[in-house]
Amino acid sequence: MPVTGDSFLLNRCGLPPDGGAHHFFHASGGSMTTYAFPEHFFWGAAASGPQTEGADGKPHASIWDSWYASQPDRFFEQIGPEKVCETLHKYKEDVALMKNIGLNSFRTSIQWSRLIDDLETGAPNQDAVRFYHAYFDEMIANGIEPMINLYHFDMPDELQQRYGGFESVHVTDLFARFAATAFRLFGHKIKYWTTFNEPIVPVEGGYLYDFHYPCKKDGKLAAQVAFNIMLAHAKAIECYREMQCGGEIGVVLNLTPTYTRSASAEDKKAAWHADLFFNRSFLDPLVKHQFPTELCSLLAEHHCLPEVNPADVKRITDSRIDFLGVNYYVPRRVKARETPYTLDYFSPDVYFENYIDPDGRFNPYRDNNEILPQAIYDIAANIRDNYGNIKWYLAEIGIAMDLASEGPVQADGIIDDGFRIGLMEEHLVQLHRAIAEGANCFGVHQWTFIDNWSWINSFKRRYGFYRLDLATGERQIKRNGLWFKALAESNQFSCEERSA
Template structure:
């Protein structure tokens, strides 16, 4: 068959997942508590239909079956995360041998099925005992993470060649310290910026550890949810608003990770408003010397902004939103279930930006996907006919293809996610997977998108 879109040789086709969202077995196998286990016990009402992280999709027990299914639908790569509180139950101290055995088995099973493991170290799941010590507000926790990262490299680095320090590190900042949608539910920008800064210091320390081990063919990166900030118009006030939104939500992590330093404009802005984080001598050098080899890009939706309609309330807490308002573009295409705009070209704009301003760093789409509620509506002859998901993936792949044609160094595409999983506070409200999961029986059933993706991967295009 003639392919209109043929991707480069060795393109990474696969999907991504996280420990807390898929493993289940939250109190089995010697696992310690993380902030999600704790928050759910405290406030189950904050979770959709009060479904918590106890069993999720039970990957802990069903990983063999799942990995064989990955192979069947053409995955050549898969990105799970390691649960820090499973591996080191208190966050520091004893390593849990049951967890070492589990992760060894998962990695070996992936390799046996020709699926390369891309391993991520932290996906929002701070061990509870470390959160009680301040979480990412604390440099002590930064040191604990460095030891955890080194432990993972030593245990699994003989087989794992692609490592990621963090997934979407801005989310715990926004959720936990600005907008109250994750534990610890603090609203305090000064603390938020300290958390963001310390996370990047932890990241750089992990990169340094990895580089000192000199893993043959090994690469280390970070996964960032890059969201282009589009101005309402070319009016200077709108342009300034989008520029500041970009500084806060993209460049605050992208610049230190890839370029090894923070944008001066961001530093000046925080300084002007008395919001600068405290730093330690040697930090700047640490960031400069420990940039990433590889960048994962999570892209779901654009951010559209305009100049403020009214001045911020002087008695309100400082927020990034002091500098812009969100803008709802008329006629935008929507995923109504998630309330998110669908804008496929965003993926191209991100890649061109990386090419032009970030040394065309080796990158890949590490997450992209579409969550839809009540997918059982679309069952026909026992299969969910998720043509909307196929169309969504295809639309994004066309723009990714165009970026590659124009010289962008994009190496792969991973869908969020392989099978329906538990979402942070939405639980199983919106489904994202190639495979549906029955919450009661945990049975996996392929959706139409699974066989479509198998064809795309096997043909390296469509």
């Protein structure tokens, strides 16, 4: 078992606090074990507006539209966001496909660049209002709970060029106006909202590691953007509370457990630093209502502390979410630095190096990323033990394959992605174990419903329950979709018993 960073030194021997109040069971019969989940569990999929809707009719370009137009060579096979799944025109067909595989919930996002006509005042675009009403109504009419996110990496390009996007405090006010418009228009029918999906990703990609626009490399600016995103989140939460919409609001964080190479003090310290920067930096302020003092000290040491107003700090720590969304794909393994740090700007990597476990399991279809279902249990235990056991759900989990590995449509009309099914079962076994030990998890959303466009990777990797034919737009069911239908409709699955 790997040795983990300090904040993931978890109690692995906990027992359910009530001996049965979770209303689920774990029954063995022969070589098969049945894993059933709590009543009213959410089974669904996750996507986003910019990755599915297409660009038709938007009053503003997003940074992705503009970046692709200026540098299409940065995008896999030069496929940009202009067409994608065309959900804007095919939403009725898509909702029928959701229902066909048993989804009882679905997360997507409202595009800031589509909904808002006047980016300064927050006045809406009426065509967008009609589309989102129709899309959400279609889901609700088919028994699918829409869970709506407000920001999925898609800054309006005009705000990026004029103000620097979230480099500017002013843009946090504009985001709050956008959020208030969305709440006013749709708050009576949407009961679950999130402000941001993976807010650390625009910080990493746009200001540290050059895989999101604006492609800057500046540690101090990265810290400023991170703070301002949290401020925008807090202002949106304030709007939601003031408008008394009657639902719940949260945030979706990608929590990546950090595992060390060894039990040495140096490796454990490296894992502690990685966890501090990549997990606790957002998790502590938004769930624990406090900024980690160690993080502030390290940023100050590197002259990277953001410029803040004390009232805004309080605004962030005073904000309260109703639930947490958690995205998980791969673990992070690190070791103490063995080579000199050579970047000419600050990044968290000054404190560690990434490490590949020579005994690990790897996905041959996604850059040999490690497969570690145990991480789901570790995330759940960490939230339970260190974050007040806040209500949460697995907002994204997915197994990447490429077209060649999924293979052609079979004689029965189904694409055989059985590799994906086996791994999903392994992860859900670990989630079931965590719930049995008190984790307050209320659902699972798999990434994604239909193969969708994925930023600079475009369609390099496929995740969907349905394949998207890029030439025809046709959606084709995969075996994983049929497996998920049985899971969602029965609230349980059976597989060969697996050790924890």
